[in-house]
Amino acid sequence: MxxxxxxxxxxxxxxxxxxxxxxxxxxxxxxxxxxxxxxxPPASGGDERMAFKEKLEEMRAMPRDLVEKLLQQKASSYMQRAHHCAQSSFLALRDLFGLPGKEIVKALTPMPGIADTGSTCGALSGSLLILGMVYGRDEHELADWEAYQESLKPSRALCAAFKESYGSLDCHRVQEDTFGRCYRLTDPAELAQFQKDGATEGCTAVVSRAISLAASIILDDPNL
Known part of the structure; x- marks a missing residue:
């Protein structure tokens, strides 16, 4: 039992x-x-490219004025959160075209006016990085000189259009065009005055212009 x-x-x-x-x-x-x-497995480069192509076609199917409105909303939203022209321009375009780039957002931290020294405008820098993601060569293409030269054409077009809008690619000159004067942002007193004079609102307009120019280059490219 x-x-x-x-x-x-x-x-x-x-x-x-x-x-x-x-x-x-x-x-x-x-x-x-x-x-x-x-x-x-993580998303492959092919998957990312497919996502970009799908988003690109979606944006092309929309009336351009609606695309512009969507871009401006994104620019304003990111600028209100970040007060950072380089990150905001990159994020707005990244969202619009379904691109990756989380690591790039962090890397863009010192880029406004190249670390606030008055050099290259951050709105332009962030937009150029998007063009680099769309047109640039990959690590396995580093020896391809022709691909490198071809990738510069859209970026040069953006720089030319931005310069036509503001007379320069530099933050100090863009400040003069937008605010009537330039500011030494490494000086706390000057930075405070910049903020008092409407830095976020004025720079949002610059970001909006830069991303609009960059988006048009991508949307109007028949080779994409």
Whole structure:
């Protein structure tokens, strides 16, 4: 009798163990009920390119004035949050065209006026990085000189259009055009005055202009 009870206990335990073993893969658990890391592969370059093409066609199907309105809304939203022309211009265009680039957002941190020294405008820098993502050569194409030269054409077109709008590519000159004077933003007193004079609003207008120019280059390119 005792041996029968022990045998039933053994079978019961074995059954529970088998059920648990069968459920473990379905529950995504490993030892100690720890979650098993996902083995799904990250998005490939081909997937990113496909996402960009789909978003590009979606934007082309929209009336251009609606695309412009969407861009301006994104520019205003990001500028209100970040107060940062380079990151805001990049993020607005990235969203519009479904591009990746989380790491680039952080890398753009010192780019407004190249670290606030009055050099290249951050709205232009952020927009140029988007053109680099769309037209630039990859790591495995570093020896392709022709691809490099071709990739510069859209960027030069953007620089020329931006310069036509503001007379310069430099932050100090853009400030003069927008605010009637330039500011030494490395000086706390000058920075405070810049903010008092409507820095976010004025720079949002510059960001809006830069991203509009960059978006037009992409949208109007028949080779994309």
């Amino acid at each position: 005792k041996s029968c009870i022990e045998r039933r206990k053994f079978l019961s335990c074995a059954a529970r163990a088998a059920i648990a073993a069968g459920l473990a893969p379905l529950m995504g658990c490993g030892r100690n009920n720890e979650a098993v890391p996902s083995t799904s």
